[in-house]
Amino acid sequence: MSLELFNLTGKRALITGSSQGIGFALASGLAAAGANVVLNGRDESKLSAAAAKLPNAQTLAFDVIDHEAARMAIDGFEAQHGAIDILVNNAGMQHRAPLQDFPPEMFEKLLQTNIASVFHVGQAVARHMIARGAGRIINIASVQSLLARPGIAPYTATKGAVSNLTKGMATDWAPLGLNCNAIAPGYFDTPLNAALVADPDFSAWLEKRTPAGRWGNVEELQGACIFLASNAASFVNGHTLYVDGGITSAL
Secondary structure, eight states, X not given: OTGGGGOOTTOEEEESSOSSHHHHHHHHHHXXXXXXXEEEXXXXXXXXXXXXXXXXXXXXXXXXXXXXXXXXXXXXHHHHHOOOOEEEEOOOOOOOOOGGGOOHHHHHHHIIIIIIHHHHHHHHHHHHHHHHTOEEEEEEOOGGGTOOOTTOHHHXXXXXXXXXXXXXXXXXXXXXXEEEEEEEEOSBOSGGGHHHHTOHHHHHHHHHHSTTOSOBOGGGGHHHHHHHHSGGGTTOOSOEEEESTTTTTOO
């Protein structure tokens, strides 16, 4: 019976930014737990290639920073295919530069991609979930929700906002039947971190700084996502779950 709590058979999950990296790993994990997954991104060819690797996967291409495009895509999908039971707001970006030289246009782009998209897609999906009185929203935060490093101050600000927006979603939507939580990954070997993975000095620093002594593998995020998407987390709301090898726990 306890394992049945994690069974996602019959559920449909939309994962934004899921043609590669963490998003695709989370989609793979949800699919393995029984969910029907819907991959999102802007590049339809990349989405199709990713979907071909997963059983019964669907694709839904739209730009997460475009409020109207997100609403129309989600409304249209629900009307044609049925309920989106689980939303994973994963789409995000990074830009590194000293704060005094940080390009203002990149600051705005980070705000739109990392924060506004969570609002746009979250609201569009939540309106349908609220009508059904049930749904799971999982936002992807970061260890930078709590910590900062040189050269990524705007990114840090956006991820702090994701964690707090998750609390706000739970406050507004838990009374309406939704569970809204976040996962905060530590340092994972992904395309977004390719420059850091390739830097031997940074990798050496990270291995010493992280109690687990290594980079994370994206598959190690799947369990947290399955948990928060499942009935096992029925009374978990507004929480940010750190999956970080202990980096936020140790000096």
